[in-house]
Amino acid sequence: MQRFKQEITFFFIGARPGGGGAAFYGAAAEIAVFSRALTQSEVDIVVGTDTAGGGGDPHFLGFGGILFSWQGHCDVILAKSPKVSKTDKELEIQVRTRKVRQWSTIDSIAIRVGQDIGEIRSDEGVLVLNGKEEESVQTESLTVTKTVTKSFSKLRKMIVEYDFVFDNNKMLQVRVNTRTNMIYTTLNGNFPKETVGILGSPHHPGQFARNGTSMAGKDVNEFVQSWQVRDTDSQLFHERRHPQFPSKCLYNMSEIKSSMASRHLREVHEVTYVEAHAACSVHNPGLLKDFCIDDIFATGDLDSAKDIFYG
Numbered sequence: 415m416q417r418f419k420q421e422i423t424f425f426f427i428g429a430r431p432g433g434g435g436a437a438f439y440g441a442a443a444e445i446a447v448f449s450r451a452l453t454q455s456e457v458d459i460v461v462g463t464d465t466a467g468g469g470g471d472p473h474f475l476g477f478g479g480i481l482f483s484w485q486g487h488c489d490v491i492l493a494k495s496p497k498v499s500k501t502d503k504e505l506e507i508q509v510r511t512r513k514v515r516q517w518s519t520i521d522s523i524a525i526r527v528g529q530d531i532g533e534i535r536s537d538e539g540v541l542v543l544n545g546k547e548e549e550s551v552q553t554e555s556l557t558v559t560k561t562v563t564k565s566f567s568k569l570r571k572m573i574v575e576y577d578f579v580f581d582n583n584k585m586l587q588v589r590v591n592t593r594t595n596m597i598y599t600t601l602n603g604n605f606p607k608e609t610v611g612i613l614g615s616p617h618h619p620g621q622f623a624r625n626g627t628s629m630a631g632k633d634v635n636e637f638v639q640s641w642q643v644r645d646t647d648s649q650l651f652h653e654r655r656h657p658q659f660p661s662k663c664l665y666n667m668s669e670i671k672s673s674m675a676s677r678h679l680r681e682v683h684e685v686t687y688v689e690a691h692a693a694c695s696v697h698n699p700g701l702l703k704d705f706c707i708d709d710i711f712a713t714g715d716l717d718s719a720k721d722i723f724y725g
Contacts, residue, residue: 463603464477464602464605464616466600466601466613466614466616467599467600467613467723468492468509468599468613469520469589469596469599469721470519470596470598470705470718470721470724471483471485471517471518471519471705471709472485472511472519473709475702476613476619476620477609477614477615478614478619478620479619480614481705482621482634483634484634484635484638485513485517485665486511486513486663486664486665487657487664487665488510488642488657489508489509489510489511489642489643489655489658490508490509490511490612490639490642490643491506491507491611491647492507492508492509492612493505493507493605493609493611493612493613494506494507494609494610494611495609496606498606498608501581501582502581503556503580503581504526504527504528505525505526505527506525506526506648507523507526507601508523508524508647508648508651509523509524509597510651512595513664513665516712517712517713519536519594519595520598521536522534522597522651523597523599525578525586525650526648526650527555527556527578527580528555530543530544530555531543531650532544532548532558533650533651533652534576534590534597536591536595536596537592538592539562539572539574539590539592541558542652555581556578556579556580557579558576558577558579559576559577559579560574560575560576561575561577562575563575572592573590573592574589574590575587575588575590583603583604584602584603584604585601585602585603586601587599587600587601587602589721589723591715591718593715593717594713596713596718598723600723610622610624611641612637612638621637623640623641624640624641635663638663639662642659642662642663643658643659644659684714685711685714686711687707690706690707690708690711691707693706693710693716694706694707694710694719694724696719697719702724703724706719706721
């Protein structure tokens with residue numbers, strides 16, 4: 415039987431390794447860890463630009479640092495940006511959430527950049543772009559890079575990551591945990607003020623319904639449902655799945671047809687709250703860390719605590 419030796423790599427931020435570990439003067443404003451070395455253009459996008467995204471149970475980080483959670487079974491518009499210059503491309507991102515008992519997850523994500531349309535599902539982590547399976551793309555308007563991290567443990571977990579770079583100043587990162595069937599996604603870049611969706615706008619942060627009404631402090635279900643994909647929106651997902659507008663998003667498992675039961679995440683084991691708290695201790699205190707603890711407690715997947723979304 416072949417055995418794999420796990421190697422642990424330590425790195426230091428803000429301190430000199432070895433010896434007394436003397437700290438450098440200053441402060442770290444934002445820290446991000448990627449699974450590969452970024453190109454210079456990707457570094458330029460990440461540094462000093464707007465950031466938003468979502469993942470987990472699922473939790474969303476709207477533009478302007480607005481955090482909220484929403485558990486439902488639906489297709490919704492995550493973000494949508496118009497073409498505002500000759501070089502920019504129209505962007506639309508839709509997510510398909512799946513109800514799993516008392517919690518939910520982002521099950522699939524569909525992306526349109528200009529005329530290019532892609533979809534990634536959480537069960538296999540395969541990118542289908544313009545009707546074809548793709549692993550990497552290099553065109554004048556779009557670059558896609560794929561990274562796969564496999565686990566040698568008996569859990570057979572695989573993290574598949576896609577980095578979409580477009581307009582020279584925008585990047586979409588999609589990370590798929592094929593074991594828990596969870597998708598985490600992050601947007602970085604300079605997005606126009608006309609950007610809308612459940613993530614809001616970087617130039618007018620807040621939770622606004624499709625008709626422009628402020629939903630701050632109001633029912634989050636009503637807010638998200640206003641962004642449910644309608645017949646008048648782009649149909650980015652290859653297959654339609656119930657419910658579709660005008661049928662409303664689902665929240666009660668008894669409302670979901672038995673044909674969907676096979677898609678339920680099968681928890682590997684149960685974990686205690688203490689174990690979940692310990693697994694998420696790698697993250698700084700705050701609401702994202704609290705989200706991490708809740709997700710690990712619900713799914714039983716301790717490895718998911720390492721995801722940088724919770725950082």
